[in-house]
Amino acid sequence: MNNNFKKFINTAKDIKLSEEKKGIIRGRIIDFVELNPLKTPHPQPLKSPLYVSKFSVLNFSKAISFALIILIAGGSTISYASEDTLPGDLFYTVKVNFTEPIQSSLAFTPEAKLEIKTKQVERRLTEAQILLQKNDTTPAKHAEVEARVERKVSEISETMTKLQERGDVEVILKTTSQLEPVLQAHRQALQEVIEKETQTSPQSLNSQENTDIEPVVTPEQLNEDITIQEQNNLTESTEIEIEKSKTEIADTLLRRVEQSLAKVEQQEVDTLVKIEELTQNGSDTASQVATNKVLELSKEIETIRQTHQKVSENQNTNLDVIMDTNTDIETYLDMSITEINESLRQDIQDITVIEAELLLEESKKLFEQGFYKESLLRAQEALKLTGNFEISQKLSELTQRTVSTENDINTTQDTTLEPEIETILEIENQAIEAIESLEEQLNIQ
Amino acid sequence: MILGCNINSLQSSIYMSDMEIEKIKEQYLNHYDEYADALYRFFVFQTSNSDIASDLLQDTFMKTWEYITQGKPIKNLRAFLYRVARNTLTDYRRKKKAHSLEAITETGVDFESEVDILEEHIHKDDAKFVLQSLEILDEDSKELISLRYIEEMSIKEIAEIMDERPNTISVKIHRTVEKLKNHFHNINKETYE
Numbered sequence: 001m002n003n004n005f006k007k008f009i010n011t012a013k014d015i016k017l018s019e020e021k022k023g024i025i026r027g028r029i030i031d032f033v034e035l036n037p038l039k040t041p042h043p044q045p046l047k048s049p050l051y052v053s054k055f056s057v058l059n060f061s062k063a064i065s066f067a068l069i070i071l072i073a074g075g076s077t078i079s080y081a082s083e084d085t086l087p088g089d090l091f092y093t094v095k096v097n098f099t100e101p102i103q104s105s106l107a108f109t110p111e112a113k114l115e116i117k118t119k120q121v122e123r124r125l126t127e128a129q130i131l132l133q134k135n136d137t138t139p140a141k142h143a144e145v146e147a148r149v150e151r152k153v154s155e156i157s158e159t160m161t162k163l164q165e166r167g168d169v170e171v172i173l174k175t176t177s178q179l180e181p182v183l184q185a186h187r188q189a190l191q192e193v194i195e196k197e198t199q200t201s202p203q204s205l206n207s208q209e210n211t212d213i214e215p216v217v218t219p220e221q222l223n224e225d226i227t228i229q230e231q232n233n234l235t236e237s238t239e240i241e242i243e244k245s246k247t248e249i250a251d252t253l254l255r256r257v258e259q260s261l262a263k264v265e266q267q268e269v270d271t272l273v274k275i276e277e278l279t280q281n282g283s284d285t286a287s288q289v290a291t292n293k294v295l296e297l298s299k300e301i302e303t304i305r306q307t308h309q310k311v312s313e314n315q316n317t318n319l320d321v322i323m324d325t326n327t328d329i330e331t332y333l334d335m336s337i338t339e340i341n342e343s344l345r346q347d348i349q350d351i352t353v354i355e356a357e358l359l360l361e362e363s364k365k366l367f368e369q370g371f372y373k374e375s376l377l378r379a380q381e382a383l384k385l386t387g388n389f390e391i392s393q394k395l396s397e398l399t400q401r402t403v404s405t406e407n408d409i410n411t412t413q414d415t416t417l418e419p420e421i422e423t424i425l426e427i428e429n430q431a432i433e434a435i436e437s438l439e440e441q442l443n444i445q
Numbered sequence: 446m447i448l449g450c451n452i453n454s455l456q457s458s459i460y461m462s463d464m465e466i467e468k469i470k471e472q473y474l475n476h477y478d479e480y481a482d483a484l485y486r487f488f489v490f491q492t493s494n495s496d497i498a499s500d501l502l503q504d505t506f507m508k509t510w511e512y513i514t515q516g517k518p519i520k521n522l523r524a525f526l527y528r529v530a531r532n533t534l535t536d537y538r539r540k541k542k543a544h545s546l547e548a549i550t551e552t553g554v555d556f557e558s559e560v561d562i563l564e565e566h567i568h569k570d571d572a573k574f575v576l577q578s579l580e581i582l583d584e585d586s587k588e589l590i591s592l593r594y595i596e597e598m599s600i601k602e603i604a605e606i607m608d609e610r611p612n613t614i615s616v617k618i619h620r621t622v623e624k625l626k627n628h629f630h631n632i633n634k635e636t637y638e
Binding site: 004005007008009011012013015016017021022025026028029030032033036037038285288289292293347350351354355358 | 486625
């Protein structure tokens with residue numbers, strides 16, 4: 001019996017799309033895609049979660065500092081004007097040494113402080129990026145450096161945003177405390193680089209006037225190369241720091257996953273035992289479905305374990321995977337054993353009600369098709385599940401009578417079946433009411 | 446890839462370069478390569494017809510692309526594709542109903558031709574076995590079996606695609622499997638009687 005089912009499934013699984021057909025359809029889809037271009041200027045990327053704007057962090061800081069200014073400095077506009085400054089700008093020092101520290105101190109809980117700190121670090125990254133953009137002596141080479149930094153920036157920002165959403169306070173704290181000094185140094189160094197640039201320009205004018213010697217490399221070019229070299233070095237060391245932080249984040253999360261997995265396995269065993277208790281007097285379906293649920297959870301956990309295995313062996317850890325894994329497990333763990341058992345109990349009752357409803361649906365369909373006996377049997381099953389024995393018994397009697405009446409009809413064309421049908425309908429209504437009141441008791445919508 | 450931004454404005458204004466657009470198109474085609482087989486199988490299961498399944502597959506990917514061109518975000522592309530697939534299937538069935546009377550009177554219910562189509566991949570008797578077994582199920586149940594055992598989706602995923610509660614899906618699947626097992630049991634009885 002079971003073999004047939006497996007055979008059925010395996011046969012069905014063999015159905016495949018031929019390579020040829022697949023290619024033909026692919027071609028048609030390509031044509032379609034070409035004919036229907038993306039309309040809006042910024043559609044969402046397909047695989048990543050909803051896009052989070054990196055720059056919306058500034059809204060927050062701006063609002064805070066604005067409020068701060070009004071309250072404390074009594075209308076001083078300098079702090080406000082310093083908001084968008086970059087290293088080398090006039091009020092940059094005001095931003096970094098005055099406005100930002102006050103922002104952090106305004107936060108009271110560690111989580112809030114953390115949020116502000118993270119945003120400040122993101123700000124440093126952004127400033128570094130923009131500085132590189134501004135520095136446009138040789139656009140081609142700068143574009144390359146810029147692209148590298150930009151990639152790193154988006155990676156680390158994404159990671160930090162996600163960590164924030166999940167409340168991974170401990171991890172972000174570590175990250176930001178590591179990154180900040182690095183990025184501050186980066187900022188300072190870039191500033192020096194810019195100052196050097198502005199100094200070299202007047203020199204280059206002098207060298208051009210000197211036509212006696214024509215060097216292969218002009219002083220101007222030499223300075224340029226040094227600048228780019230310095231920038232490259234700076235960027236490289238920043239990249240290394242960011243990679244280090246990512247590895248640290250990965251390690252911390254991996255360790256947490258391990259701990260979570262151990263806890264979950266214990267709960268799994270306890271849960272299976274509980275199911276048996278709960279379903280001793282209930283329906284078979286409820287027991288089966290509940291068990292399946294726990295088994296499916298086991299499979300999920302097994303998958304998580306395997307992923308965890310792969311990830312801890314692989315140096316290029318994909319933070320997304322680790323973070324998702326962690327969240328999945330922690331969601332499950334968030335419920336204590338009592339809660340899990342309680343939710344199981346509810347599930348089992350829920351399943352019983354669903355089953356009763358489905359049976360009643362079938363009963364009605366059968367009734368419409370004229371299969372009264374079958375219809376009654378179903379309704380009877382439904383009622384048994386809801387535990388309403390009184391009506392169930394009435395139904396049994398009615399079933400008996402219907403059966404014999406149907407036999408009679410075949411032989412005697414008896415019209416006395418009609419009043420019976422009305423009773424059937426009435427009892428069906430009572431069944432519906434019984435189920436509804438049960439639902440209410442369970443507070444299921 | 447150039448990210449244009451004006452630090453002085455509170456909102457970011459991101460514009461898409463040609464490279465970005467090409468990347469998205471490429472990604473979409475990769476998704477096609479990834480999911481086309483499974484969706485095709487899903488459609489064959491529901492319609493027992495290879496050509497119709499191909500058409501529905503095409504429609505599904507075109508409709509999904511249309512949605513994407515309107516710039517609306519899609520959180521889970523796989524689930525979205527299956528949703529579109531189910532809707533496409535419903536539309537097809539509605540149209541089919543309107544023409545079904547015609548079709549039956551013209552050609553009669555032709556089991557053999559449907560078997561031929563599946564024969565491309567599997568042995569004829571097996572194909573007949575699959576189709577006959579499918580006949581006893583209603584459309585919802587067919588979809589459930591397909592998603593659960595052939596595409597091997599989790600209850601949660603199926604619940605999301607069909608927009609129902611996980612418990613409801615569990616019970617329905619359980620009952621459908623019982624029905625099939627009973628069916629096979631009866632077939633065996635017949636074979637020996």
